Amino acid sequence: MQSIQSVCVYCGSSPGADPRHAKNARAFGKALAENGVRLVYGGGGLGLMGTVARGVLDHGGQVKGIIPQFLVDREAMLLEVQDHVVTNDMHERKRLMFEEADAFVALPGGIGTLEELVEQLTWSQLGQHAKPILLANFNDFWSPLLTLFDHMRSQAFIRRDLPIGYLVADTVEDILPMLENAAHRVEATPGLRPEGKEREVIQNM
Template sequence: MIRIRTVCVYCGSSAGSRPEHLAAAEAFGRLLAEAGVGLVYGGGDIGLMGAIARSTLASGGHVTGIIPQFLVDREVMLGDVQELVVTADMHERKRLMFERSDAFVALPGGVGTLEELVEQLTWAQLGRHDKPILIADLAGFWTPLISLLDHMAVEGFLRPGLDVPYLVATRVEDILPALEAAAPLLQELADDADAAAPVGQL
């Protein structure tokens, strides 16, 4: 049985202009802690990043912050987390965030959040991983991106067999249940692959 133990959350180092996004980050941090699911995030102490980390910590949850050296001062690193990893560069940061996480969630954010989300979608599309990816379309923030993905499919750039696998939740309280619901499907796919593999190649 697969259970989501850690979730990597991509989100803005800014709080944005809508208070509900900050409130959503804080609420999700509490939900992670209450569910016993660890948070993996970018290590900052400002914006939505800082809000979700501090909320998780305040609710008794476990937080792993992963931040490159050049952003330590710029993003005001949060030093109170249980595990803090300072990497040499962005490539190492993203690799470690991937390795430490069972699933990925994109809360509202800027181009950095978008880039991290799209990278995971690309890797999943190419079959490099099957971890759940969820777009938290809170207050319609990611609706333009979801529409663009649909447009790409209509235009023939997302071909059958090369689908972009992602989940969508429009409420914070639906995020973890959606990830957990995806986990049995992942286990079933893994079991099917093992059963189909020739003896000696497992």
């Protein structure tokens, strides 16, 4: 049985400077649709957000957009999605995105994308959820952040007994298999601290 039914995607409301980011976002949207995985995302129609959502819709997939009222016009809420929710604020938006998702994927993005990603990593580290978290490191976009994590470990700010768990994929094709594998590992091991084991997945794949 497929464990991952919905994936929350964090990504930029800008297309970015590298056209490969949009190409990968669209390809990931297609992969979600073809594998019957619903996209949960921030509801906008601009940048990579709009690109990944349209990639899903154009290939017959399901999309849930969740956007706060103050961003409806600013981020051009995508009305074509099958299900959209307008929230009162960012806190409600993030809570609903978390509740609707079985896993989280960070595509390239800016400060908002980084903030959402780090929040999920923090909650995982503190044992508040066991959902897989993946950085789509297309063209080494997230490599500086991974270097920062290593620096934090070397300075003992990420403790060995309280690691952070994340997956790193270099290609679109790797993302869903890695998420499924991580989800099955957690399901198969009662009491497993997923944040510790998911790091093993990265190292061993």
